[in-house]
Amino acid sequence: MFGPFSVWSPQFRFPLSGDVQQDIDPVLAGSIRGVPAIEARVQREVASYGTQLGKVLEALQALSQSTNTALPDIDALVDGVEAVKVECKQALRDHAEEALRKLQQADPEGFEALVAGVKS
Known part of the structure; x- marks a missing residue:
């Protein structure tokens, strides 16, 4: 994104210097x-x-x-996958809790409606 001072702080990208990601x-x-x-x-x-x-x-x-x-390599692989799943689930819960807190502050009625809808 360009701002008013972008002229004085240009961003250069050299070959192979960008973000690394792999699409499957x-x-x-x-x-x-x-x-x-x-x-x-x-x-x-x-x-x-x-x-x-x-x-x-x-x-x-x-x-x-x-x-x-x-099969220790297979067991280690399964344990590693399970550990990542646990971490991701906890991160998702933390994110949801933070979003609910923000919703409760910004829109108490909407928060109550959402919670009531989830409970039913």
Whole structure:
């Protein structure tokens, strides 16, 4: 965004100096193996990649338990995923609590209506 003093403080971006992010998007042709239309539809209608991998990890852990074969890397992976889920859930709760506090201050009637709607 440009402000009144942008002329004196320009922002330069050099190659490979921007934000780093990776899109996992099956619609991008050529970026994945398989048929992108099928991949997109499976992800949209059946299950996300995380859900699919979660089922595979659950099966591996069940197989590990039934055969008494230790799979420490799989167990560590599952534990790591669960830890991230717990952290994210807590962050979401904190964010919701802060938003509700702000709503209660700004619009007490709206807050009461929202809380009553959630309870019913």
